[in-house]
Amino acid sequence: MxxxxxxxxxxxxxxxxxxALQAAPASAQSAAPKAYIGLFGDNxxxxxxxxxxxxxxxIPIPAGPHGLVVxxxxxxxxxxxxxxxxxSVIDTQTDQVASTIEVGTTPHGLAITPDGSRxxxxxxxxxxxxxxxxxxRQMVWQTPVTQPHNxxxxxxxxxxxxxxxxxxxPSLAVIDIPSGTQTGSVELNxxxxxxxxxxxxxxxxxxxxxVDSLQVLDRATDQIVSRIPTGASPHHPFFSxxxxxxxxxxxxxxxxxxFDPTAFARTGSVKVGQMPHWIxxxxxxxxxxxxxxxxxxxSVVDLGSMSVSTTVxxxxxxxxxxxxPTQQSASVTIQKFAFSxxxxxxxxGDSVTWTNNDAVAHTxxxxxxxxxxxxxxxxxxxxxxxxxxPGTYTYHCSVHPFMKGTIEVQ
Numbered sequence: 001m002x003x004x005x006x007x008x009x010x011x012x013x014x015x016x017x018x019x020a021l022q023a024a025p026a027s028a029q030s031a032a033p034k035a036y037i038g039l040f041g042d043n044x045x046x047x048x049x050x051x052x053x054x055x056x057x058x059i060p061i062p063a064g065p066h067g068l069v070v071x072x073x074x075x076x077x078x079x080x081x082x083x084x085x086x087x088s089v090i091d092t093q094t095d096q097v098a099s100t101i102e103v104g105t106t107p108h109g110l111a112i113t114p115d116g117s118r119x120x121x122x123x124x125x126x127x128x129x130x131x132x133x134x135x136x137r138q139m140v141w142q143t144p145v146t147q148p149h150n151x152x153x154x155x156x157x158x159x160x161x162x163x164x165x166x167x168x169x170p171s172l173a174v175i176d177i178p179s180g181t182q183t184g185s186v187e188l189n190x191x192x193x194x195x196x197x198x199x200x201x202x203x204x205x206x207x208x209x210x211v212d213s214l215q216v217l218d219r220a221t222d223q224i225v226s227r228i229p230t231g232a233s234p235h236h237p238f239f240s241x242x243x244x245x246x247x248x249x250x251x252x253x254x255x256x257x258x259f260d261p262t263a264f265a266r267t268g269s270v271k272v273g274q275m276p277h278w279i280x281x282x283x284x285x286x287x288x289x290x291x292x293x294x295x296x297x298x299s300v301v302d303l304g305s306m307s308v309s310t311t312v313x314x315x316x317x318x319x320x321x322x323x324x325p326t327q328q329s330a331s332v333t334i335q336k337f338a339f340s341x342x343x344x345x346x347x348x349g350d351s352v353t354w355t356n357n358d359a360v361a362h363t364x365x366x367x368x369x370x371x372x373x374x375x376x377x378x379x380x381x382x383x384x385x386x387x388x389x390p391g392t393y394t395y396h397c398s399v400h401p402f403m404k405g406t407i408e409v410q
Contacts, residue, residue, distance in 0.1 A: 033324035034092060035280060036077050037291060037298065038065030041316025045079060047095055050282065050289075050323065053300055053310045059095055061088040067110030067150075068320035069119060071134065072349040072388060077322065078119045078132070080107035087121060089137060092324060101137055103130055109150035109194075113157035114348050115388035118177060120160055122148035129162050129173070131180055141180030145173045150194045153177070154219075155201040155390045163192030163206065172204065172217070186222050194236040194278075198261060199243030199410075207234040207248065214248050216264055226264040230257045238279040240288075241347070242410075245303060247288060249276035256290055256301055270306055272299035277319045283326035283347075291318040325349050329384075332405065334362050334377070334397075339405040347410050351386040362403065367394045 032051025036059075039046055045059040045068075063083030070077050070092075077090040080103070087101045087110070106125025112118070118140075119132040128142040129151065146166040153160050160175040170191045174184035188208065195206035203225075204217040214237055216226040231250025238247050239261060246261040254276060255269045273292025276299070280289045287309070288301040298318060300310040328350045333340045335357040346352065354364045354377060361376040364383060371393060374383035387393070387409045397403035 033074065033283070033326050034095075035289060035321055035323045036068060036070065036079070036090070037314050037318045038068050038079060038320040039315040039317060040065055040293070040319045041296075043081075043083075044315070045077070045090065046314045046318070048289075048298070048312065048314070050287075053312050055312065055314055057095055058315065059090055059097065061090075061097065062086050062100075066108050066320065067122065068322045069110045069112040070322045070324055071112065072114065072116040072325055074324035074326075076134070078110055078112070078134075080110050080121060082106050082108055082124065085125075087119070087132065099137060101132060101139070103132075103139065104128070108148065111151035111153045111160065113153055113177065114155060114390065115157055118157075120151050120153065120162075120175075120177070122151050122162060124148060124165075129160070129175060131177070143175055143180050143182050145175075145182065148173070149192065152195040152197045152204060152206075154197055155199065157389065159183075161186075161195060161197070161204050161206075163195055165191045167191070170208075172206070174222075184222065186217065193234075196237050196239065199239055205237040205246070205248075207237060212250075212252075214259070228259050228264050229266055231255050231269065235276070236278045238281065238288075240281050240285045240303065241283055242285050245285070247279060249279060249290060251275050251277070254292070254295075256288060256299070258306070268306055270299075270301050270308060272301065272308060273297050273311070278321050280321045280323045282323070289321055289323065291321050293317050293319055329353060331355065332364075333357055334364075334403075337362075337400055337403055339364075339397075339403060342404065343406040343408070345408045345410060346387060348388055348390050349386070350409075351384050352407060353382050353384040355382045356380065361399060363398045364395055364405070365398045367396060373398075 035048040037046040047057045062081035066082040067080035079088045085105050089099045091098045104126035108122040108124040111120045121130040129145045130142045133140045148162040149165045151162045162173045164171045170188040172186040190208035193207040214228040218225045232252025246259040258268045259266045272290045274294035277291045277293045290299040298312045299308045302309040330352045332354045356377045365373045372385045393407045
């Protein structure tokens, strides 16, 4: 081969290699999180690839898909069926039903604790709120609540508020999750619909049948402290992952209303589909996903431009939607007898890996000595811990106590 031909061949090879490298990330990247959508009219769950905004399959479950949650590790979906008496457990790796749990007739909404240890069931037909232990998939307690419909759980995972739809005495039942006992009740003047907790856990935001405003309950006093005007027939309130954007669907005009969570003021609205029902958000705070029950589709709302970027046909009567959490990993280097960085902020469900680059052993031990303790991390080895609960965690090296660090979990 001549020198010029060799050079051309080498350039072609280099170009092909470069092209392959440029193309590789698309296939090498981890898959986008999946969203699961309860199709009330099809008795199934639709599986949405959030990367391509396309439906990749459906999962048949018993009649009337109603409540829907995903475990913090993204591995399991729990779905209740209000035309039956079961909660279905779906394996997200196979998108098949792995098991079913008998919970009694007409289960409505579901809620999951931040650490994923408990799934609470609004037993509308049994007049109970029930708790499922996700490690055993067995009910561990039931507490009487008349016609509970939906449930919200505090960020610390200790308290639940269940909306009781008893016609002549609507209320919010306050439940201690560890013991499974009702500790209080907030009387209401109209039937509660959907509810959620503020990111800081101090407020409960909820909607009521026939009331065109979002109610804000102060947990310290159990009093309504604000009412945020909405479009007609508001339903599901929700927050962006960073807590900066509040939103609620208004079913009458078919819109997503935005509000300031601190000022309790409406800030705008986005037209979506017919009879919007539920909201989920992407982990990067960029998109809101709104199910539209009467138009049989899903609106993907760009929260930056305040517009619908995509509309996806999903099946008959979509109601609830839940998205797999996106887990991240953070790194701390142990070097020169110090943690670097000494402080960091992560999200619940994220993990932190400590790598010991010193020539001697160290530990990473929570100051409360109960959250985690790595024991001795030998040189050139690592230790990883996953943080499931929000809070501020301080830690130290038990061998060299002057070495300190802080992790804030949002």
